[in-house]
Structure formats: C-alpha cells, structure tokens
Amino acid sequence: MKELTCIVCPRGCRLTIDDDLKVTGNSCPRGAEYAVNEMTNPKRMITSFMRVKNRENCVVSVKTSTSIPKRMIFQVMEEINKVGVNAPTNIGDIAIKNVLGTGADIVITKNVK
Amino acid sequence: MIKRDLVIIGGGSAGMAAAIEAKKNGIDDILILEKDGVLGGILNQCIHNGFGLTEFKEELTGPEYLSRFVKQVEELGIEYKLNSLVLDITENKCVTYSNEKDGVVIVEAKAIIFATGCYERSPGAIQLAGDRCSGIITAGTAQKYLNIHGYLVGKRIVILGSGDIGLIMARRMTLEGAKVLCVSEIMPYSNGLNRNIAQCLNDYDIPLYLSRSVLRVEGKSGRVEKVVLAAVDDKMKFIPGTEMEFECDTLLLSVGLIPYVSLLDKLHCEMSSTRGAKVNDQLMTSIPGVFACGNCLHVHDVVDFVTDEGRDAGRGAANYIKGLSEKKKHILVKPGNGVGYVIPQFIETDLNNDITFKFRVRRPVKNVFVNFKSGDALIHKVVKPVLIPSEMVMIKLNKDKLAGLPLDEIEVSLEER
Numbered sequence: 001m002k003e004l005t006c007i008v009c010p011r012g013c014r015l016t017i018d019d020d021l022k023v024t025g026n027s028c029p030r031g032a033e034y035a036v037n038e039m040t041n042p043k044r045m046i047t048s049f050m051r052v053k054n055r056e057n058c059v060v061s062v063k064t065s066t067s068i069p070k071r072m073i074f075q076v077m078e079e080i081n082k083v084g085v086n087a088p089t090n091i092g093d094i095a096i097k098n099v100l101g102t103g104a105d106i107v108i109t110k111n112v113k
Numbered sequence: 114m115i116k117r118d119l120v121i122i123g124g125g126s127a128g129m130a131a132a133i134e135a136k137k138n139g140i141d142d143i144l145i146l147e148k149d150g151v152l153g154g155i156l157n158q159c160i161h162n163g164f165g166l167t168e169f170k171e172e173l174t175g176p177e178y179l180s181r182f183v184k185q186v187e188e189l190g191i192e193y194k195l196n197s198l199v200l201d202i203t204e205n206k207c208v209t210y211s212n213e214k215d216g217v218v219i220v221e222a223k224a225i226i227f228a229t230g231c232y233e234r235s236p237g238a239i240q241l242a243g244d245r246c247s248g249i250i251t252a253g254t255a256q257k258y259l260n261i262h263g264y265l266v267g268k269r270i271v272i273l274g275s276g277d278i279g280l281i282m283a284r285r286m287t288l289e290g291a292k293v294l295c296v297s298e299i300m301p302y303s304n305g306l307n308r309n310i311a312q313c314l315n316d317y318d319i320p321l322y323l324s325r326s327v328l329r330v331e332g333k334s335g336r337v338e339k340v341v342l343a344a345v346d347d348k349m350k351f352i353p354g355t356e357m358e359f360e361c362d363t364l365l366l367s368v369g370l371i372p373y374v375s376l377l378d379k380l381h382c383e384m385s386s387t388r389g390a391k392v393n394d395q396l397m398t399s400i401p402g403v404f405a406c407g408n409c410l411h412v413h414d415v416v417d418f419v420t421d422e423g424r425d426a427g428r429g430a431a432n433y434i435k436g437l438s439e440k441k442k443h444i445l446v447k448p449g450n451g452v453g454y455v456i457p458q459f460i461e462t463d464l465n466n467d468i469t470f471k472f473r474v475r476r477p478v479k480n481v482f483v484n485f486k487s488g489d490a491l492i493h494k495v496v497k498p499v500l501i502p503s504e505m506v507m508i509k510l511n512k513d514k515l516a517g518l519p520l521d522e523i524e525v526s527l528e529e530r
Contacts, residue, residue: 091177111176
C-alpha cells in the first residue's frame with residue numbers, strides 16, 4: 001500500500017495504490033494510470049529552453065512531446081542544452097527527434113519571429 | 114479626445130479572454146493596452162506544462178496556452194497596443210496611456226476592464242532580517258531571467274515560501290544545474306498545489322521545512338553567503354535553539370502575490386480583503402462601467418479560471434455598454450466562519466442564470482459543509498471532503514435560489530460535519 005499525490009492535473013488527488021496495483025482516491029482514469037505507472041515505470045514531462053543561435057540573448061521554450069522515464073531526466077536535459085535552434089521557430093516544430101531513444105521528441109513551444 | 118467603447122488594461126490571459134468575449138457579444142470598438150512588448154502576460158515565462166486542462170482538455174505550456182488566445186485576438190481583429198503603459202484613469206473613464214509611437218494619449222471609454230494581474234511580495238514587505246546583499250530575488254523575477262533571457266541567477270539556492278512559483282522554480286533551477294537546498298514555509302502547511310510538491314520537490318529530494326522561516330540573511334561580501342532558518346511557534350515567533358544554517362548564494366522569495374491595482378486607488382473604489390476591488394455579479398466594481406478580472410481581482414491558482422473570469426468580465430462590460438445591466442437589487446455576499454473571501458461581493462442584476470461563488474478557506478479543513486445562509490435561512494448546502502487555502506473553491510447557484518431571501522445578505526461559511 002502506498003500513498004501518492006497525483007500530478008496529472010492541478011487538482012492533485014490523493015491516491016492510494018495497493019500491492020495488486022488497485023488504485024483508489026482518483027477522480028479520473030488518468031489518475032489510476034498515473035499511479036500504476038508510478039509504481040512500475042515512473043515518467044515525467046520535461047520543459048526547458050534552447051538557445052536561439054541567430055538571435056541575440058534569445059531562448060525559446062521546449063517540451064518533451066510525451067513523458068520520459070524519470071531516471072533519464074538529467075540525460076535528456078543534457079541533450080537539450082547541447083543543441084540550439086535557429087529562428088524563426090513555430091510552436092510544434094521538432095528540435096530533437098526521438099531524444100535518446102525515449103520515443104519522445106523535443107518540441108518547440110513558442111513562436112520566435 | 115479619442116473615444117472607444119471598451120478599453121482593457123492588460124493583455125494577459127484575463128485581458129485577452131475579456132476582449133474576445135466582449136467582441137463575441139457585439140462590442141466591436143475594443144482597445145487592449147499592454148505594457149509589455151508581447152501579449153500573454155506572465156504566461157510568457159511559465160514554460161512548464163499543466164495549463165489548459167479545463168479550457169482545452171489538454172496539457173499545454175504557458176506559451177502554447179497564450180498563443181491560442183493571441184491567435185483569436187488577431188483573427189477577430191481586436192486592436193491592441195504593446196509597450197503602452199497606462200498612467201492614469203479617472204472616474205469618468207478617461208484612460209491616459211503612453212508609448213513611444215503615440216506619445217501621451219487620453220482615451221475616453223464607455224467601459225474599462227482592469228486585467229492588470231498581480232505582483233510579488235517583496236523582501237521589505239516581509240521584514241526580511243539581515244544583510245541587504247545581492248542574491249535576494251523574488252521567484253517570479255528569477256523565472257523571468259531564466260526562462261525569457263536564459264540566465265540562471267544562482268548556483269546554491271534557498272527558497273522561502275512554498276507558493277507555486279517557488280516550487281516550480283525549485284525544479285527549473287535544479288534541471289539547469291543549480292542545487293536547491295530547501296524550501297522553507299512559515300505556515301504549518303504549504304501554499305502550493307499538491308502536485309507541485311510531488312513533482313517539483315519530492316522528485317528531486319528537495320526538503321520542505323514547514324513552520325520555519327528565515328531568521329537572517331548573511332552576506333557581508335555583498336552577495337548572499339548564508340541563510341539561517343529557524344522554527345516558529347503558533348504566534349509566528351522564532352523559537353531559540355532551532356536554527357539551521359545553509360551556505361548558499363541566492364535566496365528566492367515566493368511569499369505571496371498581491372493584486373496590482375494601484376490605478377484603482379485614485380478612483381476610491383470599494384476594496385476587498387483580497388486587496389482587489391469589490392465586484393458585483395457582472396464583475397463590475399463600485400465605479401459604474403469599471404470592471405476587474407483575473408489576478409488583479411483575486412490571485413488564482415489555475416490560468417483556466419483566469420480565462421473564464423476574463424470572459425465573465427467581457428460579457429459584463431458588453432452588457433453594460435448595451436445598457437442591459439441595470440441594478441435591480443443589492444445583495445451583500447460576505448465570508449463567514451472559515452472563509453477568507455467570497456467573489457462576487459454583491460449581487461445586483463438578474464442577468465446570469467447561475468452565479469458562481471468563488472472563495473478560499475482560511476486554513477486546511479476536512480469533511481465540512483459549505484453553507485449559504487441568508488439570516489437564519491439556509492439556502493444551499495454542499496459537502497466537501499477536503500478544502501485547502503491554495504485551492505480556490507467554486508460553487509454555482511441557480512438564481513432562483515436567491516429569490517425571496519429574508520435579508521439582502523448571503524453568508525458563505527463552513528460547518529464541521
């Protein structure tokens with residue numbers, strides 16, 4: 001039996017999960033899925049920024065297209081910090097495809113003209 | 114003098130939503146005044162995800178969320194002026210603004226919507242003791258430096274206050290290579306969302322010390338060198354012998370947000386304990402034709418609710434301009450036992466079928482009734498399993514429930530089950 005705080009949405013439900021992965025306390029199916037993943041393979045979204053190489057003092061925000069294994073957060077951060085992008089950027093542009101084989105892309109989240 | 118139907122002060126989430134909704138309700142002559150160089154307000158620096166779950170049923174980052182509204186503003190042809198600072202506003206609804214291109218301009222509006230957001234409580238406001246050195250910075254400012262300019266303000270960080278921006282910054286700075294030593298909260302509970310404690314602190318093993326605050330800051334060299342925390346008792350007095358020392362170069366403050374309404378002061382608007390204006394069911398302040406919404410009315414925890422409130426103000430202003438919002442009554446809404454504030458503070462029109470009451474509890478409570486009473490008459494009762502101050506509560510009441518009240522007054526209060 002373990003108690004967790006759901007991080008799927010700002011509601012932050014208090015979840016309980018037992019040894020058979022039965023979840024209680026969730027207000028939606030996504031909460032149950034989160035609790036099960038948290039016990040088996042915890043994953044997180046990452047948001048950060050990348051340098052815009054052809055603009056002075058400019059960065060552009062990015063995110064992982066889907067959540068990545070929690071243990072790989074800092075490795076993925078290193079990849080994000082290695083590269084820069086060139087403006088103009090559009091929301092949804094892919095900056096790194098399938099980062100470190102996680103299946104997640106690094107996606108631009110801001111339009112820079 | 115230039116005349117406009119509706120002037121909206123602030124082009125953030127609240128202001129853009131208000132403009133879009135007013136336009137959809139038949140008001141064409143709208144001007145948004147934004148002091149920054151881009152629309153979107155604070156969301157520009159909130160690059161983390163979690164926005165838009167109510168609004169779009171998906172999880173967006175701040176810049177993605179705001180871009181959807183910028184697009185609508187542009188598609189609807191709503192005029193906005195950037196880098197335009199409002200300097201003055203008068204009771205007859207003349208707004209003075211200035212920018213580089215137009216110079217100083219006075220606009221006479223039929224209605225004005227305040228959507229000016231909030232600001233961060235400063236070190237002086239919490240009487241922070243110790244050396245006045247560099248390296249003491251509010252969390253939102255550090256967030257702007259990092260996420261907009263790409264500049265990390267420190268390497269070893271102590272955070273005072275467990276508000277959401279502080280928690281989010283604990284994670285952001287950790288990801289960028291800083292060491293966040295701890296978060297210290299003077300209250301016995303956190304003021305941030307539970308999910309942020311889980312995903313921003315617990316994930317990175319950052320300790321949260323409750324009932325502890327900064328005893329003093331040391332930084333004789335001119336930069337923060339050490340922060341000393343100590344426990345406080347229930348009267349917020351430091352307890353001797355409980356000191357904890359942290360060698361660090363930065364103290365981040367996340368100690369509260371305050372509605373930014375200095376322009377309203379001059380109008381002698383009736384003000385609320387939220388430090389925003391008091392408003393009626395149309396979100397109109399005590400000055401006819403002047404509306405308020407978003408974080409300048411009361412500080413929100415979720416942007417989706419700001420957007421929604423912006424729309425309410427946009428509709429309210431449209432009703433006012435069209436001459437529909439005649440005051441038919443004056444029901445006073447007040448906070449009772451356990452409730453900090455309630456919005457709206459007055460109900461004056463019959464225009465809404467449902468009235469949403471928004472409030473915050475004073476301290477965390479479990480298993481309570483929320484009672485809506487008028488004098489001795491109970492008009493509505495709701496059961497709530499858990500309520501905490503950091504989560505705004507919204508309860509909708511049909512206007513029929515508000516007919517024939519024994520007193521021109523409603524009290525919202527908590528009762529133990």
